[in-house]
Every structure is written in structure tokens, then in C-alpha cells.
Ligand SMILES: C[C@@](CO)(OP(=O)(O)O)[C@H](O)COP(=O)(O)OP(=O)(O)OC[C@H]1O[C@@H](n2ccc(N)nc2=O)[C@H](O)[C@@H]1O
């Protein structure tokens with residue numbers, strides 16, 4: 403028995419960090435949304451008590467370091483599952499890019515194994531389990547658009563943002579999320595207005611969404627990797643309505659509504675960047691049927 407699950411990337415339309423917590427994590431407020439750039443996770447039932455990871459991407463670990471492996475192991479341990487699985491990950495989302503590719507593979511594995519192993523868990527239960535794997539996994543279990551608080555695992559659903567193109571450009575570098583959080587100086591940074599972004603989304607106000615994108619982690623990564631600032635400049639010059647780094651980076655995204663402008667930016671950035679994509683936001687949450 404086989405199951406194919408879609409694992410979409412996310413972007414952070416706004417990302418604020420409130421303070422560092424005693425457990426070492428940072429208290430955040432983020433507006434996250436899934437986009438139509440996805441890995442394909444294939445789950446094949448195995449009648450042995452084993453988890454196998456297959457991936458052709460050399461940056462994706464094929465052992466217990468893989469977040470999809472960790473998701474399967476967590477379900478096996480928690481629910482005494484004696485069956486196994488072969489997890490084949492066809493990677494499209496750039497790795498270590500601020501797009502939560504690994505977290506989304508883990509979330510897709512949780513949703514898929516819930517069916518394949520007949521566990522009968524709700525999305526809420528899967529999201530709670532996901533938070534044990536990583537801070538972004540809970541959001542990825544649900545998908546859609548949400549306010550994420552806590553260390554990222556407290557999720558409140560929001561409506562779909564106004565329709566637009568998201569152009570993503572990733573330079574040749576990878577970024578360590580832990581290093582970016584470590585180097586953040588919270589008091590010396592301008593904070594985005596999360597309330598205004600929520601209002602903009604609720605009122606379907608595209609211009610207000612554009613006016614309120616903001617990410618406190620951006621300056622840290624820009625200082626480490628000046629090429630990210632260059633990509634931001636290029637996107638603005640080619641006419642994006644809003645430009646921001648996603649998560650801890652280094653991927654930069656630009657928002658536009660007109661197809662012609664999207665093509666101009668996409669073509670302008672190809673060749674200058676490692677990977678460039680033009681996609682839509684997904685808007686909808688995942689379901690379990
Ligand atoms: C920055 C964000 C924004 O969505 O995304 P990415 O850039 O990774 O996509 C997330 O907060 C990343 O979430 P995720 O990548 O799941 O982080 P985790 O695996 O839980 O943590 C990696 C490391 O980041 C730091 N970390 C993470 C989350 C948080 N709220 N505070 C932290 O300080 C910790 O040092 C932790 O050891």
C-alpha cells in the first residue's frame with residue numbers, strides 16, 4: 403500500500419521575536435502561509451519494523467537526522483506501531499532556505515502515516531506531536547495561513563491572503579537557523595506590526611499586506627550574507643510591491659499582482675540566483691480525508 407502526500411513550503415509574511423526564553427528558544431509572533439512549491443513524500447507500507455528514507459538530494463540526510471524519519475519514529479514509539487515504512491522524498495523545496503522544507507516533509511509524514519498506519523489522530527493531535535520535532539512542524543501540519551506564537555507551535559488560523567504572485571529567489575548559500583537566532587539583537591531591531599498584518603489579511607487588503615511585511619531576523623542574515631541584500635535590491639528594482647526574506651533566510655520573496663510584472667522579476671533574477679520560482683499562495687488548510 404502506497405500514499406503520496408504533498409509537502410508545501412511556507413513563507414513568513416511577518417516575523418517578530420519578543421524575547422529569549424529560559425529554555426533557549428525565542429518567543430515569536432509570525433504570520434505564516436503555505437505556497438505552491440512542494441516536495442512529494444511517498445509512503446510505502448513495510449511489513450518489517452523499520453523506517454527507510456530514500457532521497458536523491460545530496461543535502462537531505464537519509465537516516466535519523468531526517469525530520470520525516472523523526473516523525474515516523476515518534477508515531478511508532480508513541481503508539482507502539484510494529485509496522486514500518488519506506489519514505490521517498492522528492493525534493494523541490496530548496497534545503498536550509500527559510501522555507502521549512504524539512505518541517506513540511508515531517509508534517510506530511512505525520513498526516514500520511516496517520517492514514518497508512520490507521521492511527522485515527524486529529525490534525526490538532528498531529529500538530530502537537532509535530533512540535534516535538536521542530537518549531538515549524540505544527541504550522542506545517544495544518545498549512546494554510548496562520549498566526550504562530552510561542553516558539554512557533556501555537557497556531558491560530560487566518561483567512562487566505564489576497565491573491566498575488568510570490569517570486570522566490572534563493573542564493574547559493576544555506577543558513578543555520580540556530581546561528582541567526584543566536585546573533586539577533588532584539589532591542590536594536592525594528593519590529594513588524596503583527597496586528598496590522600492580521601487586519602490586512604482579514605480585510606483582503608493587498609496594499610496593506612505589502613506595507614506590513616517585516617522580519618526581525620532579516621538584518622542578521624543580511625549582515626552575514628550581503629548577497630541577500632543584493633537580491634532584495636534587484637527584486638525592488640524589477641518592480642515587486644513588497645520584498646522580504648523568509649524565516650532565517652536566505653530565500654527572498656517578492657509579491658506582485660500583475661502577470662507581466664511577475665515575468666519581468668522572474669526573468670530578471672534567473673541567472674543571478676541559484677533557484678528562482680514564481681508561485682501562488684495556497685490559502686487552504688490541509689484536511690485529513
Ligand atoms: C526561523 C523560522 C521561522 O519560521 O523558520 P526557518 O527559517 O527555519 O524556516 C523558525 O522559527 C525556525 O523553526 P525550526 O527550523 O522548526 O526551528 P527548530 O528546529 O525548532 O530550532 C532550530 C534552532 O533555532 C532556534 N530557535 C528556533 C525557534 C524559536 N522560536 N527560537 C529559537 O531560538 C533554536 O536555537 C533551535 O535550536
Ligand SMILES: Nc1ncnc2c1ncn2[C@@H]1O[C@H](COP(=O)(O)OP(=O)(O)O)[C@@H](O)[C@H]1O
Pocket residue numbers: 461462463467468469470491496497498499500501502503504505507508579649650651
Ligand atoms: N526532509 C528534509 N529535507 C530537508 N532538510 C532536512 C530534512 N530533514 C532534515 N533536514 C536537515 O534540516 C536542515 C534544515 O532544512 P530545511 O527544513 O530545508 O530548512 P529551514 O529550517 O531553513 O526551513 C538541513 O540542513 C538538513 O540537513
